[in-house]
Amino acid sequence: MFLRRSVTLAMSLKNYSSEAKNLVAVAVNNQTGVATVTLQRPPVNSLNLELLNELSSALTELEEKKARGIILKSSSDSVFSAGLDIHEFSNTEEGRLKKFWTALQDVWIKLYGHSAPTVACINGHAPAGGCLLALSCEYRVMLKQKTIGLNETKLGIVAPLWFIASMENVIGRRLTELSLTTGKMYTTEEALKIGLIDEIAEDTNDAVSKSENFLKLFQNISPFARSQTKKFIRGNTVQSLVKTREADLKAFIDDITSEKVQKGLKVYMESLKKGK
Numbered sequence: 001m002f003l004r005r006s007v008t009l010a011m012s013l014k015n016y017s018s019e020a021k022n023l024v025a026v027a028v029n030n031q032t033g034v035a036t037v038t039l040q041r042p043p044v045n046s047l048n049l050e051l052l053n054e055l056s057s058a059l060t061e062l063e064e065k066k067a068r069g070i071i072l073k074s075s076s077d078s079v080f081s082a083g084l085d086i087h088e089f090s091n092t093e094e095g096r097l098k099k100f101w102t103a104l105q106d107v108w109i110k111l112y113g114h115s116a117p118t119v120a121c122i123n124g125h126a127p128a129g130g131c132l133l134a135l136s137c138e139y140r141v142m143l144k145q146k147t148i149g150l151n152e153t154k155l156g157i158v159a160p161l162w163f164i165a166s167m168e169n170v171i172g173r174r175l176t177e178l179s180l181t182t183g184k185m186y187t188t189e190e191a192l193k194i195g196l197i198d199e200i201a202e203d204t205n206d207a208v209s210k211s212e213n214f215l216k217l218f219q220n221i222s223p224f225a226r227s228q229t230k231k232f233i234r235g236n237t238v239q240s241l242v243k244t245r246e247a248d249l250k251a252f253i254d255d256i257t258s259e260k261v262q263k264g265l266k267v268y269m270e271s272l273k274k275g276k
């Protein structure tokens, strides 16, 4: 039985960040063992170092505590996540840039390969890194009239191989190539048509309830058999980054600190502000 009563684990009260804020809240339903992980960095849940560190710690703790399922959602029902915080890119101080990219790698490795079944409750727009988080889960429920996609080329940047693999494993190579090269953002309805998401929801309550329904599929399945099967299916994709982390970090630093990319990002940020 899925009861609405949730307990907030001690971990949600912990402060993982040096910003002295809780950017990620974790609430575990003590009847079902399902954890709801809520991103709460207004206005758009852009992923900065502190948020990524909190998310990474939460995923580790949910692994250790053997959560029976994870629902990843946003505290806003306008934006799931605007992707990586572009301000992290313009701060080209190498120490922080390294920590930032390493934290993103950590989050992806932990989420993509998590033992628990994972659902992205995409209750808002999900461009770029927001789409990556959603793609890392096993199932995607998205609010109507939102957008999702890997739009990196529109910013003049190149999505790393593990971003590409995450999409390819969901919608296949042909559509991934078209989507990434054009930086296509799909509407919810288009995303459903190409299998980028699995279900459409009317509002956040409906999305949470559909996410819970997906997790109910595993009520009578052995957690060991389920997670081993997931490991067999996803293991190679995870290992391909684990084995190349250093080279991936170097490629990111070299690329992002180049004059050309920095100029492009500045123009993109200005266009975001003008779009208001």
Ligand SMILES: CC/C=C\C/C=C\CCC/C=C/CC(=O)SCCNC(=O)CCNC(=O)[C@H](O)C(C)(C)COP(=O)(O)OP(=O)(O)OC[C@H]1O[C@@H](n2cnc3c(N)ncnc32)[C@H](O)[C@@H]1OP(=O)(O)O
Binding pocket: 043, 044, 046, 078, 079, 081, 082, 083, 084, 085, 086, 087, 125, 127, 128, 129, 130, 151, 152, 155, 157, 158, 159, 160, 161, 248, 251, 252, 253, 255, 256, 272, 273, 276
């Ligand atoms: C070989 C390869 C190796 C390495 C290659 C090198 C690089 C690696 C690639 C790195 C990968 C990057 C992936 C990313 O995630 S990049 C981020 C891409 N994100 C976006 O393009 C999203 C942009 N935002 C939007 O489209 C809209 O904001 C959104 C639809 C999400 C919400 O719209 P809404 O109208 O609700 O809000 P806005 O008014 O637009 O925004 C509010 C304020 O938030 C600021 N904002 C928005 N997005 C970001 C962001 N991603 N980072 C930082 N700040 C962001 C926006 O400017 C507004 O700020 P103010 O004007 O209010 O100050």
